[in-house]
Amino acid sequence: MFGSFDFDVIARTWQVLVFQGLAFTLQITVLAMIGGILLGTLLAMMRLSSFAPLAWAAGAYVNLLRSIPLVLVIFWFFFLVPYIGAWIIGSPTPIKVGAFASALITFILFEACYYCEIMRAGIQSIPKGQVNAGYALGMNYWQVMGYIVLPQAFRNMTPVLLTQTIILFQDVSLVYIISLPDFVTLASKIAQRDGRLIEMYVFVAVVYFVLCLGLSYLVKRLQQRIAIVR
Amino acid sequence: MNYNWNWGIFWDMSPDASGTYLQTLLAGLQWTLATALTAWVLALLLGAIVGTLRTVPVRWVARLAGAYVELFRNIPLLVQMFLWFFVVPELLPAAAGTWVKTLPNASFWTAVVSLAFFTSARVAEQVRAGIQALPRGQSQAATALGLTLPQTYRYVLLPMAFRIILPPLTSEFLNVIKNSAVALTIGLMELTARTRAMQEFSFQVFEAFTAATVIYLAINAVVVLAMRGVERWVAVPGYIGGRTR
Numbered sequence: 001m002f003g004s005f006d007f008d009v010i011a012r013t014w015q016v017l018v019f020q021g022l023a024f025t026l027q028i029t030v031l032a033m034i035g036g037i038l039l040g041t042l043l044a045m046m047r048l049s050s051f052a053p054l055a056w057a058a059g060a061y062v063n064l065l066r067s068i069p070l071v072l073v074i075f076w077f078f079f080l081v082p083y084i085g086a087w088i089i090g091s092p093t094p095i096k097v098g099a100f101a102s103a104l105i106t107f108i109l110f111e112a113c114y115y116c117e118i119m120r121a122g123i124q125s126i127p128k129g130q131v132n133a134g135y136a137l138g139m140n141y142w143q144v145m146g147y148i149v150l151p152q153a154f155r156n157m158t159p160v161l162l163t164q165t166i167i168l169f170q171d172v173s174l175v176y177i178i179s180l181p182d183f184v185t186l187a188s189k190i191a192q193r194d195g196r197l198i199e200m201y202v203f204v205a206v207v208y209f210v211l212c213l214g215l216s217y218l219v220k221r222l223q224q225r226i227a228i229v230r
Numbered sequence: 231m232n233y234n235w236n237w238g239i240f241w242d243m244s245p246d247a248s249g250t251y252l253q254t255l256l257a258g259l260q261w262t263l264a265t266a267l268t269a270w271v272l273a274l275l276l277g278a279i280v281g282t283l284r285t286v287p288v289r290w291v292a293r294l295a296g297a298y299v300e301l302f303r304n305i306p307l308l309v310q311m312f313l314w315f316f317v318v319p320e321l322l323p324a325a326a327g328t329w330v331k332t333l334p335n336a337s338f339w340t341a342v343v344s345l346a347f348f349t350s351a352r353v354a355e356q357v358r359a360g361i362q363a364l365p366r367g368q369s370q371a372a373t374a375l376g377l378t379l380p381q382t383y384r385y386v387l388l389p390m391a392f393r394i395i396l397p398p399l400t401s402e403f404l405n406v407i408k409n410s411a412v413a414l415t416i417g418l419m420e421l422t423a424r425t426r427a428m429q430e431f432s433f434q435v436f437e438a439f440t441a442a443t444v445i446y447l448a449i450n451a452v453v454v455l456a457m458r459g460v461e462r463w464v465a466v467p468g469y470i471g472g473r474t475r
Binding site (some may be wrong): 064071072076080083171173184204205209216 | 408411436
Protein backbone atom coordinates (compact mmCIF):
# COMPACT_ATOMS: atom_id res chain seq x y z
CA MET A 1 0.00 0.00 0.00
CA PHE A 2 2.67 2.49 1.02
CA GLY A 3 5.34 0.47 -0.75
CA SER A 4 5.72 3.01 -3.52
CA PHE A 5 5.42 6.02 -1.22
CA ASP A 6 8.11 8.42 -2.41
CA PHE A 7 9.52 10.40 0.49
CA ASP A 8 12.08 11.88 -1.86
CA VAL A 9 9.56 14.18 -3.55
CA ILE A 10 8.68 15.63 -0.14
CA ALA A 11 12.35 16.00 0.77
CA ARG A 12 12.94 17.85 -2.48
CA THR A 13 9.99 20.22 -2.26
CA TRP A 14 9.11 20.78 1.39
CA GLN A 15 11.15 23.96 1.61
CA VAL A 16 9.23 25.60 -1.23
CA LEU A 17 5.96 24.36 0.18
CA VAL A 18 6.61 25.56 3.71
CA PHE A 19 8.54 28.78 3.16
CA GLN A 20 6.42 29.98 0.25
CA GLY A 21 3.07 28.20 0.42
CA LEU A 22 2.56 27.84 4.15
CA ALA A 23 4.10 31.27 4.74
CA PHE A 24 1.54 32.76 2.33
CA THR A 25 -1.30 30.94 4.11
CA LEU A 26 -0.08 32.08 7.53
CA GLN A 27 0.39 35.65 6.32
CA ILE A 28 -3.22 35.83 5.10
CA THR A 29 -4.43 34.10 8.27
CA VAL A 30 -2.72 36.54 10.63
CA LEU A 31 -3.59 39.69 8.68
CA ALA A 32 -7.19 38.56 8.16
CA MET A 33 -7.44 37.74 11.86
CA ILE A 34 -6.31 41.23 12.87
CA GLY A 35 -8.49 42.97 10.27
CA GLY A 36 -11.39 40.62 10.91
CA ILE A 37 -11.37 41.14 14.67
CA LEU A 38 -11.19 44.94 14.29
CA LEU A 39 -13.99 45.05 11.72
CA GLY A 40 -15.92 42.38 13.57
CA THR A 41 -15.81 44.36 16.81
CA LEU A 42 -17.09 47.43 14.99
CA LEU A 43 -19.86 45.36 13.42
CA ALA A 44 -20.76 43.93 16.83
CA MET A 45 -20.99 47.45 18.28
CA MET A 46 -23.18 48.43 15.33
CA ARG A 47 -25.42 45.39 15.80
CA LEU A 48 -25.93 46.34 19.44
CA SER A 49 -26.43 50.00 18.64
CA SER A 50 -29.66 51.62 19.78
CA PHE A 51 -29.80 53.42 16.43
CA ALA A 52 -32.00 50.98 14.52
CA PRO A 53 -30.79 51.51 10.90
CA LEU A 54 -27.19 50.91 11.98
CA ALA A 55 -28.10 47.73 13.85
CA TRP A 56 -30.20 46.56 10.94
CA ALA A 57 -27.51 47.21 8.34
CA ALA A 58 -24.84 45.40 10.33
CA GLY A 59 -27.23 42.51 10.99
CA ALA A 60 -28.15 42.22 7.32
CA TYR A 61 -24.49 42.21 6.27
CA VAL A 62 -23.48 39.60 8.82
CA ASN A 63 -26.42 37.31 8.12
CA LEU A 64 -26.00 37.61 4.36
CA LEU A 65 -22.35 36.65 4.37
CA ARG A 66 -22.90 33.88 6.87
CA SER A 67 -25.56 32.23 4.76
CA ILE A 68 -23.62 31.80 1.52
CA PRO A 69 -20.67 29.45 0.95
CA LEU A 70 -17.18 30.85 1.40
CA VAL A 71 -16.37 29.59 -2.10
CA LEU A 72 -19.05 31.87 -3.51
CA VAL A 73 -17.89 34.77 -1.35
CA ILE A 74 -14.35 34.35 -2.68
CA PHE A 75 -15.67 34.48 -6.25
CA TRP A 76 -17.86 37.48 -5.44
CA PHE A 77 -15.04 39.58 -4.07
CA PHE A 78 -12.57 38.37 -6.67
CA PHE A 79 -14.76 40.09 -9.29
CA LEU A 80 -16.33 42.79 -7.16
CA VAL A 81 -13.26 44.31 -5.51
CA PRO A 82 -11.86 45.80 -8.77
CA TYR A 83 -15.22 47.52 -9.34
CA ILE A 84 -15.47 48.80 -5.77
CA GLY A 85 -11.91 50.08 -6.03
CA ALA A 86 -12.75 51.88 -9.26
CA TRP A 87 -15.83 53.37 -7.62
CA ILE A 88 -13.85 54.60 -4.63
CA ILE A 89 -11.13 56.34 -6.64
CA GLY A 90 -13.58 57.38 -9.36
CA SER A 91 -11.89 55.46 -12.15
CA PRO A 92 -14.04 54.62 -15.20
CA THR A 93 -12.60 51.12 -15.61
CA PRO A 94 -12.21 48.39 -12.98
CA ILE A 95 -8.85 48.74 -11.27
CA LYS A 96 -6.32 45.94 -11.03
CA VAL A 97 -6.16 44.40 -7.58
CA GLY A 98 -3.38 41.98 -6.80
CA ALA A 99 -4.30 38.41 -5.94
CA PHE A 100 -2.93 38.79 -2.41
CA ALA A 101 -4.89 41.97 -1.71
CA SER A 102 -8.03 40.45 -3.17
CA ALA A 103 -7.79 37.36 -0.99
CA LEU A 104 -6.94 39.41 2.08
CA ILE A 105 -9.92 41.75 1.60
CA THR A 106 -12.19 38.75 1.07
CA PHE A 107 -11.11 37.01 4.25
CA ILE A 108 -11.24 40.18 6.35
CA LEU A 109 -14.77 40.97 5.17
CA PHE A 110 -15.92 37.35 5.49
CA GLU A 111 -14.37 36.41 8.81
CA ALA A 112 -15.44 39.75 10.31
CA CYS A 113 -18.99 38.34 10.29
CA TYR A 114 -17.97 35.39 12.44
CA TYR A 115 -15.77 37.49 14.73
CA CYS A 116 -18.71 39.92 14.99
CA GLU A 117 -21.00 37.24 16.41
CA ILE A 118 -18.31 36.19 18.90
CA MET A 119 -17.69 39.78 20.02
CA ARG A 120 -21.42 40.40 20.26
CA ALA A 121 -21.70 37.50 22.68
CA GLY A 122 -18.68 38.87 24.53
CA ILE A 123 -20.12 42.35 24.83
CA GLN A 124 -23.50 41.00 25.92
CA SER A 125 -21.84 38.90 28.62
CA ILE A 126 -20.80 42.08 30.46
CA PRO A 127 -23.39 42.98 33.11
CA LYS A 128 -25.50 45.97 32.15
CA GLY A 129 -24.76 47.58 35.51
CA GLN A 130 -21.15 48.13 34.48
CA VAL A 131 -22.24 50.13 31.44
CA ASN A 132 -24.65 52.14 33.54
CA ALA A 133 -21.96 52.75 36.14
CA GLY A 134 -19.68 54.03 33.39
CA TYR A 135 -22.30 56.46 32.16
CA ALA A 136 -23.02 57.53 35.73
CA LEU A 137 -19.35 58.43 36.08
CA GLY A 138 -19.78 60.77 33.11
CA MET A 139 -18.06 58.64 30.49
CA ASN A 140 -19.26 58.77 26.90
CA TYR A 141 -20.05 55.76 24.68
CA TRP A 142 -16.50 55.33 23.39
CA GLN A 143 -15.00 55.59 26.86
CA VAL A 144 -17.46 53.05 28.27
CA MET A 145 -16.67 50.69 25.41
CA GLY A 146 -12.93 51.30 25.36
CA TYR A 147 -12.23 51.23 29.09
CA ILE A 148 -14.92 48.97 30.52
CA VAL A 149 -16.74 46.69 28.09
CA LEU A 150 -14.33 45.76 25.30
CA PRO A 151 -11.31 44.86 27.47
CA GLN A 152 -13.42 42.36 29.41
CA ALA A 153 -15.21 41.12 26.31
CA PHE A 154 -11.87 40.45 24.60
CA ARG A 155 -10.54 38.64 27.61
CA ASN A 156 -13.61 36.44 27.94
CA MET A 157 -13.72 35.71 24.25
CA THR A 158 -10.01 35.21 23.47
CA PRO A 159 -10.26 31.39 23.33
CA VAL A 160 -13.28 31.53 21.02
CA LEU A 161 -11.65 34.17 18.83
CA LEU A 162 -8.56 31.98 18.53
CA THR A 163 -10.63 28.89 17.75
CA GLN A 164 -12.28 30.86 14.97
CA THR A 165 -8.79 31.79 13.76
CA ILE A 166 -7.92 28.09 13.48
CA ILE A 167 -11.02 27.70 11.30
CA LEU A 168 -9.85 30.72 9.29
CA PHE A 169 -6.46 29.06 8.88
CA GLN A 170 -8.20 26.03 7.38
CA ASP A 171 -10.50 28.19 5.27
CA VAL A 172 -7.59 29.98 3.62
CA SER A 173 -6.93 26.73 1.72
CA LEU A 174 -9.96 27.63 -0.39
CA VAL A 175 -7.99 30.33 -2.25
CA TYR A 176 -7.06 27.27 -4.31
CA ILE A 177 -10.14 28.07 -6.43
CA ILE A 178 -8.65 31.38 -7.57
CA SER A 179 -5.20 29.72 -7.82
CA LEU A 180 -3.35 31.89 -5.33
CA PRO A 181 0.00 30.38 -4.35
CA ASP A 182 -1.01 29.10 -0.92
CA PHE A 183 0.07 25.81 0.67
CA VAL A 184 -2.54 23.61 -1.02
CA THR A 185 -2.25 25.24 -4.44
CA LEU A 186 1.54 24.90 -4.51
CA ALA A 187 1.31 21.30 -3.34
CA SER A 188 -1.24 20.44 -6.01
CA LYS A 189 0.93 22.09 -8.68
CA ILE A 190 3.95 20.05 -7.64
CA ALA A 191 1.75 16.97 -7.33
CA GLN A 192 0.62 17.33 -10.92
CA ARG A 193 4.06 18.28 -12.24
CA ASP A 194 5.78 15.28 -10.67
CA GLY A 195 2.82 12.91 -10.82
CA ARG A 196 3.05 12.46 -7.05
CA LEU A 197 -0.50 13.15 -5.86
CA ILE A 198 -0.50 10.74 -2.93
CA GLU A 199 2.71 12.00 -1.36
CA MET A 200 1.85 15.68 -1.75
CA TYR A 201 -1.70 15.54 -0.43
CA VAL A 202 -0.78 13.27 2.46
CA PHE A 203 2.03 15.69 3.35
CA VAL A 204 -0.35 18.67 3.22
CA ALA A 205 -2.91 16.84 5.35
CA VAL A 206 -0.30 15.86 7.94
CA VAL A 207 1.06 19.41 8.19
CA TYR A 208 -2.42 20.90 8.60
CA PHE A 209 -3.36 18.22 11.12
CA VAL A 210 -0.29 18.76 13.28
CA LEU A 211 -0.57 22.56 13.17
CA CYS A 212 -4.30 22.70 13.91
CA LEU A 213 -4.11 20.08 16.64
CA GLY A 214 -1.19 21.90 18.25
CA LEU A 215 -2.91 25.26 18.04
CA SER A 216 -6.18 23.99 19.48
CA TYR A 217 -4.22 22.37 22.32
CA LEU A 218 -2.59 25.74 23.04
CA VAL A 219 -5.98 27.44 22.96
CA LYS A 220 -7.29 24.91 25.48
CA ARG A 221 -4.32 25.61 27.77
CA LEU A 222 -4.87 29.35 27.43
CA GLN A 223 -8.55 28.93 28.20
CA GLN A 224 -7.72 27.22 31.48
CA ARG A 225 -5.17 29.88 32.38
CA ILE A 226 -7.23 32.97 31.71
CA ALA A 227 -10.54 31.66 32.97
CA ILE A 228 -11.83 34.07 35.59
CA VAL A 229 -12.98 32.31 38.70
CA ARG A 230 -16.48 33.51 39.37
CA MET B 231 -19.40 51.92 -12.67
CA ASN B 232 -19.31 50.70 -16.23
CA TYR B 233 -20.98 47.37 -16.10
CA ASN B 234 -23.50 46.07 -18.60
CA TRP B 235 -26.38 44.77 -16.56
CA ASN B 236 -28.42 42.17 -18.39
CA TRP B 237 -30.90 40.40 -16.18
CA GLY B 238 -32.46 38.72 -19.21
CA ILE B 239 -29.37 36.53 -19.44
CA PHE B 240 -31.05 33.79 -17.41
CA TRP B 241 -33.42 33.08 -20.30
CA ASP B 242 -30.60 32.80 -22.86
CA MET B 243 -29.49 29.38 -23.96
CA SER B 244 -26.37 28.18 -22.20
CA PRO B 245 -23.59 26.80 -24.44
CA ASP B 246 -23.56 23.40 -22.76
CA ALA B 247 -26.85 22.76 -24.59
CA SER B 248 -28.77 21.75 -21.50
CA GLY B 249 -31.30 24.58 -21.73
CA THR B 250 -31.35 28.14 -20.50
CA TYR B 251 -28.87 29.46 -17.94
CA LEU B 252 -31.66 29.39 -15.36
CA GLN B 253 -32.24 25.70 -16.00
CA THR B 254 -28.49 25.07 -15.70
CA LEU B 255 -28.43 26.77 -12.32
CA LEU B 256 -31.46 24.85 -11.11
CA ALA B 257 -29.85 21.59 -12.22
CA GLY B 258 -26.84 22.67 -10.15
CA LEU B 259 -29.16 23.29 -7.21
CA GLN B 260 -30.34 19.68 -7.47
CA TRP B 261 -26.76 18.44 -7.19
CA THR B 262 -26.13 20.75 -4.24
CA LEU B 263 -29.21 19.46 -2.45
CA ALA B 264 -28.54 15.81 -3.31
CA THR B 265 -24.94 16.06 -2.08
CA ALA B 266 -25.79 17.99 1.07
CA LEU B 267 -28.77 15.86 2.08
CA THR B 268 -27.05 12.51 1.53
CA ALA B 269 -23.98 13.72 3.39
CA TRP B 270 -26.13 15.11 6.20
CA VAL B 271 -27.96 11.83 6.79
CA LEU B 272 -24.66 9.94 6.92
CA ALA B 273 -23.08 12.62 9.11
CA LEU B 274 -25.97 12.48 11.59
CA LEU B 275 -25.70 8.69 11.86
CA LEU B 276 -21.91 8.64 12.19
CA GLY B 277 -21.86 11.71 14.43
CA ALA B 278 -24.48 10.29 16.78
CA ILE B 279 -22.52 7.05 17.12
CA VAL B 280 -19.12 8.68 17.60
CA GLY B 281 -20.49 11.38 19.91
CA THR B 282 -22.16 8.75 22.07
CA LEU B 283 -18.99 6.66 22.18
CA ARG B 284 -17.06 9.70 23.40
CA THR B 285 -19.13 9.72 26.57
CA VAL B 286 -19.22 6.00 27.41
CA PRO B 287 -17.43 4.95 30.60
CA VAL B 288 -15.01 2.70 28.69
CA ARG B 289 -11.74 4.62 28.54
CA TRP B 290 -10.23 3.33 25.29
CA VAL B 291 -13.49 3.60 23.34
CA ALA B 292 -13.90 7.24 24.39
CA ARG B 293 -10.27 7.90 23.43
CA LEU B 294 -10.71 6.30 20.01
CA ALA B 295 -13.84 8.35 19.33
CA GLY B 296 -11.93 11.46 20.42
CA ALA B 297 -9.15 10.66 17.96
CA TYR B 298 -11.75 10.27 15.18
CA VAL B 299 -13.12 13.73 15.92
CA GLU B 300 -9.66 15.34 16.01
CA LEU B 301 -8.67 13.65 12.75
CA PHE B 302 -11.61 15.00 10.77
CA ARG B 303 -11.73 18.40 12.46
CA ASN B 304 -8.12 19.39 11.98
CA ILE B 305 -7.71 18.92 8.25
CA PRO B 306 -9.32 21.48 5.90
CA LEU B 307 -12.31 20.15 3.99
CA LEU B 308 -10.63 20.90 0.67
CA VAL B 309 -7.64 18.73 1.58
CA GLN B 310 -9.95 15.96 2.82
CA MET B 311 -11.76 16.01 -0.51
CA PHE B 312 -8.45 15.71 -2.37
CA LEU B 313 -7.48 12.82 -0.13
CA TRP B 314 -10.72 10.95 -0.81
CA PHE B 315 -10.61 11.78 -4.51
CA PHE B 316 -6.94 11.33 -5.43
CA VAL B 317 -5.34 9.32 -2.65
CA VAL B 318 -7.80 6.79 -1.24
CA PRO B 319 -8.54 5.01 -4.58
CA GLU B 320 -4.79 4.46 -5.01
CA LEU B 321 -4.42 2.94 -1.55
CA LEU B 322 -7.21 0.41 -2.11
CA PRO B 323 -6.44 -2.96 -3.69
CA ALA B 324 -6.05 -2.47 -7.46
CA ALA B 325 -9.45 -3.89 -8.44
CA ALA B 326 -11.37 -1.89 -5.83
CA GLY B 327 -9.42 1.26 -6.76
CA THR B 328 -10.33 0.91 -10.42
CA TRP B 329 -13.95 0.27 -9.51
CA VAL B 330 -14.05 3.45 -7.39
CA LYS B 331 -12.39 5.54 -10.08
CA THR B 332 -14.76 4.37 -12.81
CA LEU B 333 -17.93 4.85 -10.76
CA PRO B 334 -20.47 7.00 -12.53
CA ASN B 335 -20.67 10.35 -10.73
CA ALA B 336 -17.41 9.65 -8.90
CA SER B 337 -17.10 13.28 -7.83
CA PHE B 338 -20.60 13.19 -6.33
CA TRP B 339 -19.88 10.12 -4.19
CA THR B 340 -16.49 11.47 -3.18
CA ALA B 341 -18.06 14.76 -2.16
CA VAL B 342 -20.73 12.93 -0.15
CA VAL B 343 -18.18 10.76 1.65
CA SER B 344 -15.80 13.60 2.50
CA LEU B 345 -18.60 15.94 3.59
CA ALA B 346 -20.15 13.17 5.68
CA PHE B 347 -16.94 12.40 7.57
CA PHE B 348 -16.01 16.08 7.94
CA THR B 349 -19.46 16.98 9.29
CA SER B 350 -19.81 13.85 11.43
CA ALA B 351 -16.89 15.03 13.58
CA ARG B 352 -18.71 18.30 14.24
CA VAL B 353 -22.01 16.53 14.91
CA ALA B 354 -20.19 14.19 17.29
CA GLU B 355 -18.95 17.18 19.30
CA GLN B 356 -22.50 18.53 19.53
CA VAL B 357 -23.88 15.15 20.59
CA ARG B 358 -21.19 14.83 23.26
CA ALA B 359 -21.95 18.35 24.52
CA GLY B 360 -25.66 17.51 24.57
CA ILE B 361 -25.14 14.33 26.59
CA GLN B 362 -22.77 16.06 29.00
CA ALA B 363 -25.23 18.92 29.47
CA LEU B 364 -27.66 16.48 31.09
CA PRO B 365 -27.64 16.29 34.89
CA ARG B 366 -25.49 13.41 36.16
CA GLY B 367 -28.48 12.17 38.10
CA GLN B 368 -30.24 11.07 34.92
CA SER B 369 -27.79 8.31 34.07
CA GLN B 370 -27.54 7.37 37.75
CA ALA B 371 -31.31 7.11 37.99
CA ALA B 372 -31.32 4.93 34.88
CA THR B 373 -28.71 2.64 36.43
CA ALA B 374 -30.69 2.53 39.66
CA LEU B 375 -33.76 1.46 37.69
CA GLY B 376 -31.75 -1.47 36.34
CA LEU B 377 -31.31 -0.23 32.78
CA THR B 378 -28.25 -1.48 30.94
CA LEU B 379 -25.81 1.03 29.45
CA PRO B 380 -27.30 0.82 25.92
CA GLN B 381 -30.79 1.18 27.40
CA THR B 382 -29.68 4.21 29.41
CA TYR B 383 -28.49 5.88 26.25
CA ARG B 384 -31.46 4.80 24.14
CA TYR B 385 -34.27 5.68 26.54
CA VAL B 386 -32.86 8.34 28.87
CA LEU B 387 -29.84 10.26 27.61
CA LEU B 388 -30.05 10.48 23.82
CA PRO B 389 -33.69 11.57 23.48
CA MET B 390 -33.03 14.60 25.68
CA ALA B 391 -29.54 15.27 24.32
CA PHE B 392 -30.83 15.49 20.75
CA ARG B 393 -33.52 17.95 21.77
CA ILE B 394 -30.94 20.15 23.49
CA ILE B 395 -28.62 20.23 20.50
CA LEU B 396 -31.25 20.89 17.83
CA PRO B 397 -30.27 24.58 17.39
CA PRO B 398 -26.54 23.87 16.86
CA LEU B 399 -27.49 20.95 14.62
CA THR B 400 -29.45 23.40 12.50
CA SER B 401 -26.30 25.44 11.92
CA GLU B 402 -24.39 22.26 11.09
CA PHE B 403 -27.06 21.41 8.54
CA LEU B 404 -26.66 24.87 7.00
CA ASN B 405 -22.90 24.33 7.03
CA VAL B 406 -23.22 21.07 5.08
CA ILE B 407 -25.16 22.85 2.38
CA LYS B 408 -22.61 25.66 2.22
CA ASN B 409 -19.64 23.30 2.38
CA SER B 410 -20.97 21.27 -0.53
CA ALA B 411 -19.74 24.14 -2.72
CA VAL B 412 -16.17 23.02 -2.01
CA ALA B 413 -16.94 19.97 -4.15
CA LEU B 414 -16.49 22.12 -7.25
CA THR B 415 -12.75 21.59 -6.77
CA ILE B 416 -13.18 17.88 -7.57
CA GLY B 417 -15.41 18.61 -10.53
CA LEU B 418 -18.91 18.30 -9.11
CA MET B 419 -21.19 20.58 -11.14
CA GLU B 420 -23.20 21.87 -8.20
CA LEU B 421 -24.74 25.32 -7.85
CA THR B 422 -21.58 27.38 -7.30
CA ALA B 423 -19.67 25.53 -10.03
CA ARG B 424 -22.47 26.18 -12.53
CA THR B 425 -22.63 29.82 -11.47
CA ARG B 426 -18.94 30.10 -12.16
CA ALA B 427 -19.38 28.38 -15.54
CA MET B 428 -22.24 30.72 -16.40
CA GLN B 429 -20.04 33.69 -15.53
CA GLU B 430 -17.29 32.38 -17.77
CA PHE B 431 -19.57 31.75 -20.73
CA SER B 432 -21.74 34.85 -20.52
CA PHE B 433 -19.44 37.40 -18.80
CA GLN B 434 -22.46 38.47 -16.72
CA VAL B 435 -20.51 38.09 -13.48
CA PHE B 436 -22.79 39.82 -11.03
CA GLU B 437 -26.09 38.50 -12.37
CA ALA B 438 -24.81 34.95 -12.04
CA PHE B 439 -23.46 35.43 -8.52
CA THR B 440 -26.58 37.30 -7.43
CA ALA B 441 -28.73 34.41 -8.59
CA ALA B 442 -26.63 31.90 -6.67
CA THR B 443 -26.70 34.11 -3.56
CA VAL B 444 -30.48 34.40 -3.71
CA ILE B 445 -30.84 30.64 -4.11
CA TYR B 446 -28.57 29.93 -1.13
CA LEU B 447 -30.50 32.47 0.97
CA ALA B 448 -33.75 30.76 0.01
CA ILE B 449 -32.40 27.32 1.00
CA ASN B 450 -31.25 28.79 4.31
CA ALA B 451 -34.65 30.28 5.01
CA VAL B 452 -36.39 26.98 4.26
CA VAL B 453 -34.00 25.00 6.49
CA VAL B 454 -34.28 27.46 9.39
CA LEU B 455 -38.09 27.47 9.22
CA ALA B 456 -38.27 23.69 8.93
CA MET B 457 -35.92 23.17 11.87
CA ARG B 458 -37.94 25.60 13.98
CA GLY B 459 -40.94 23.46 13.20
CA VAL B 460 -39.04 20.34 14.26
CA GLU B 461 -37.96 22.04 17.49
CA ARG B 462 -41.55 22.87 18.35
CA TRP B 463 -42.73 19.41 17.35
CA VAL B 464 -40.30 17.48 19.57
CA ALA B 465 -40.29 19.93 22.48
CA VAL B 466 -40.92 18.39 25.89
CA PRO B 467 -43.25 20.74 27.80
CA GLY B 468 -41.70 22.20 30.91
CA TYR B 469 -38.22 20.93 30.10
CA ILE B 470 -35.09 22.47 28.53
CA GLY B 471 -36.07 23.87 25.17
CA GLY B 472 -39.70 23.19 26.00
CA ARG B 473 -40.42 26.65 24.73
CA THR B 474 -38.52 27.84 21.72
CA ARG B 475 -37.55 31.49 21.63
